[in-house]
Amino acid sequence: MQNVILVGPMGAGKSTIGRLLAKELRLHFKDSDKEIEQRTGADIPWIFDVEGEQGFREREQSMVVELCELDGVVIATGGGVVLRPENRQALRDGGRVVYLHASVEQQLERTSRDRNRPLLRNAEPGKVLRNLMEIRDPLYREIADIIIETDERPPRLVVQEIIDRL
Protein backbone atom coordinates (compact mmCIF):
# COMPACT_ATOMS: atom_id res chain seq x y z
CA MET A 1 0.00 0.00 0.00
CA GLN A 2 1.08 3.56 -0.75
CA ASN A 3 2.03 5.85 2.12
CA VAL A 4 -0.64 8.17 3.44
CA ILE A 5 0.82 11.58 4.27
CA LEU A 6 -1.05 14.06 6.42
CA VAL A 7 -0.39 17.77 5.95
CA GLY A 8 -2.10 20.83 7.41
CA PRO A 9 -1.72 23.56 10.00
CA MET A 10 -0.97 23.26 13.71
CA GLY A 11 -4.10 22.08 15.46
CA ALA A 12 -5.57 20.27 12.45
CA GLY A 13 -5.18 16.97 14.31
CA LYS A 14 -2.47 15.40 12.13
CA SER A 15 -0.90 13.37 14.95
CA THR A 16 -4.15 12.19 16.55
CA ILE A 17 -5.77 11.34 13.24
CA GLY A 18 -2.58 9.80 11.86
CA ARG A 19 -2.28 7.42 14.82
CA LEU A 20 -5.93 6.34 14.52
CA LEU A 21 -5.75 6.02 10.75
CA ALA A 22 -2.64 3.84 10.93
CA LYS A 23 -4.38 1.58 13.44
CA GLU A 24 -7.44 1.23 11.20
CA LEU A 25 -5.32 0.53 8.11
CA ARG A 26 -2.92 -1.70 10.07
CA LEU A 27 0.04 0.38 8.98
CA HIS A 28 2.94 1.83 10.96
CA PHE A 29 2.67 5.44 12.03
CA LYS A 30 5.50 7.98 11.81
CA ASP A 31 5.27 11.49 13.19
CA SER A 32 7.94 13.70 11.62
CA ASP A 33 8.30 16.04 14.65
CA LYS A 34 8.51 13.10 17.06
CA GLU A 35 11.13 11.39 14.89
CA ILE A 36 13.18 14.61 14.81
CA GLU A 37 12.93 14.84 18.62
CA GLN A 38 14.01 11.22 19.05
CA ARG A 39 16.98 11.58 16.72
CA THR A 40 18.09 14.89 18.20
CA GLY A 41 17.40 13.96 21.80
CA ALA A 42 15.82 17.40 22.24
CA ASP A 43 12.33 18.79 21.90
CA ILE A 44 11.15 21.10 19.11
CA PRO A 45 11.20 24.32 21.21
CA TRP A 46 14.80 23.56 22.23
CA ILE A 47 15.81 23.07 18.58
CA PHE A 48 14.20 26.41 17.67
CA ASP A 49 15.97 28.12 20.59
CA VAL A 50 19.40 26.73 19.86
CA GLU A 51 19.45 26.31 16.08
CA GLY A 52 16.76 28.78 15.04
CA GLU A 53 13.88 28.04 12.68
CA GLN A 54 16.41 27.55 9.87
CA GLY A 55 18.12 24.76 11.81
CA PHE A 56 14.80 23.08 12.49
CA ARG A 57 13.81 23.31 8.80
CA GLU A 58 17.05 21.57 7.80
CA ARG A 59 16.32 18.70 10.18
CA GLU A 60 12.71 18.62 8.99
CA GLN A 61 13.73 18.37 5.34
CA SER A 62 16.07 15.42 5.85
CA MET A 63 13.48 13.68 8.02
CA VAL A 64 10.65 14.16 5.54
CA VAL A 65 12.72 12.98 2.60
CA GLU A 66 13.69 9.89 4.60
CA LEU A 67 10.13 9.13 5.76
CA CYS A 68 8.73 9.53 2.25
CA GLU A 69 11.05 6.76 1.06
CA LEU A 70 9.36 4.24 3.35
CA ASP A 71 6.55 2.00 2.11
CA GLY A 72 3.08 1.57 3.55
CA VAL A 73 3.24 3.98 6.47
CA VAL A 74 1.03 6.79 7.68
CA ILE A 75 3.10 9.96 8.09
CA ALA A 76 2.12 13.06 10.09
CA THR A 77 4.12 16.15 9.12
CA GLY A 78 4.72 19.50 10.83
CA GLY A 79 2.62 22.47 9.71
CA GLY A 80 5.53 24.20 7.99
CA VAL A 81 6.67 21.25 5.91
CA VAL A 82 5.17 22.69 2.72
CA LEU A 83 7.36 25.80 2.81
CA ARG A 84 10.25 24.18 0.98
CA PRO A 85 9.72 23.13 -2.65
CA GLU A 86 12.00 20.12 -2.07
CA ASN A 87 9.64 18.90 0.66
CA ARG A 88 6.56 19.44 -1.50
CA GLN A 89 8.15 17.34 -4.22
CA ALA A 90 9.14 14.59 -1.75
CA LEU A 91 5.62 14.52 -0.28
CA ARG A 92 3.96 14.37 -3.68
CA ASP A 93 6.24 11.54 -4.75
CA GLY A 94 5.94 9.83 -1.37
CA GLY A 95 2.30 8.77 -1.35
CA ARG A 96 -1.28 9.98 -1.13
CA VAL A 97 -1.28 13.45 0.41
CA VAL A 98 -4.22 14.31 2.64
CA TYR A 99 -4.73 17.96 3.61
CA LEU A 100 -6.47 18.20 6.97
CA HIS A 101 -8.07 21.61 6.84
CA ALA A 102 -9.03 23.52 9.97
CA SER A 103 -10.27 27.10 10.38
CA VAL A 104 -8.03 29.51 12.30
CA GLU A 105 -10.63 29.49 15.12
CA GLN A 106 -10.33 25.71 15.48
CA GLN A 107 -6.55 25.85 15.24
CA LEU A 108 -6.54 28.39 18.06
CA GLU A 109 -8.82 26.31 20.22
CA ARG A 110 -6.83 23.12 19.69
CA THR A 111 -3.43 24.72 20.28
CA SER A 112 -4.38 26.94 23.22
CA ARG A 113 -3.30 24.55 25.96
CA ASP A 114 -0.14 23.42 24.23
CA ARG A 115 3.24 25.01 25.00
CA ASN A 116 5.16 22.94 22.50
CA ARG A 117 4.82 25.27 19.52
CA PRO A 118 7.62 27.82 19.31
CA LEU A 119 5.97 29.86 16.54
CA LEU A 120 3.07 30.64 18.88
CA ARG A 121 5.17 31.69 21.88
CA ASN A 122 6.01 35.30 21.22
CA ALA A 123 3.12 36.89 19.42
CA GLU A 124 -0.66 36.92 19.39
CA PRO A 125 -1.45 33.30 18.33
CA GLY A 126 -4.57 34.21 16.31
CA LYS A 127 -2.61 36.67 14.21
CA VAL A 128 0.26 34.23 13.69
CA LEU A 129 -2.03 31.36 12.67
CA ARG A 130 -3.96 33.61 10.28
CA ASN A 131 -0.75 34.83 8.63
CA LEU A 132 0.63 31.31 8.36
CA MET A 133 -2.59 30.03 6.76
CA GLU A 134 -2.52 32.81 4.17
CA ILE A 135 0.87 31.63 2.98
CA ARG A 136 0.47 27.91 3.51
CA ASP A 137 -3.14 27.09 2.57
CA PRO A 138 -2.38 27.38 -1.19
CA LEU A 139 0.71 25.18 -0.70
CA TYR A 140 -1.25 22.47 1.14
CA ARG A 141 -3.82 22.58 -1.67
CA GLU A 142 -1.12 22.42 -4.35
CA ILE A 143 0.12 19.02 -3.17
CA ALA A 144 -3.11 17.51 -1.77
CA ASP A 145 -4.76 14.50 -3.38
CA ILE A 146 -7.60 14.74 -0.87
CA ILE A 147 -8.80 17.70 1.21
CA ILE A 148 -10.73 16.93 4.40
CA GLU A 149 -12.55 19.37 6.69
CA THR A 150 -11.81 18.76 10.36
CA ASP A 151 -13.77 21.63 11.95
CA GLU A 152 -16.16 20.45 14.67
CA ARG A 153 -15.65 16.82 13.67
CA PRO A 154 -14.37 14.08 15.98
CA PRO A 155 -11.15 12.33 14.85
CA ARG A 156 -12.94 9.01 14.21
CA LEU A 157 -15.23 10.62 11.65
CA VAL A 158 -12.31 12.27 9.91
CA VAL A 159 -10.46 8.94 9.81
CA GLN A 160 -13.48 7.22 8.27
CA GLU A 161 -13.74 9.90 5.58
CA ILE A 162 -10.07 9.51 4.73
CA ILE A 163 -10.46 5.72 4.39
CA ASP A 164 -13.55 6.15 2.19
CA ARG A 165 -11.72 8.54 -0.10
CA LEU A 166 -8.29 6.92 -0.32
Ligand code: S3P
Ligand atom coordinates in the same frame (compact mmCIF):
# COMPACT_ATOMS: atom_id res chain seq x y z
C1 S3P B 1 5.37 24.16 12.86
C2 S3P B 1 4.48 23.21 13.29
C3 S3P B 1 4.81 22.22 14.32
C4 S3P B 1 6.32 21.98 14.38
C5 S3P B 1 7.04 23.27 14.51
C6 S3P B 1 6.77 24.24 13.36
C7 S3P B 1 4.94 25.13 11.83
O1 S3P B 1 4.15 20.99 14.03
O2 S3P B 1 6.75 21.31 13.23
O3 S3P B 1 6.69 23.85 15.74
O4 S3P B 1 5.79 25.77 11.19
O5 S3P B 1 3.70 25.25 11.62
P1 S3P B 1 2.54 20.76 14.19
O6 S3P B 1 1.91 21.21 12.92
O7 S3P B 1 2.43 19.31 14.39
O8 S3P B 1 2.11 21.55 15.37
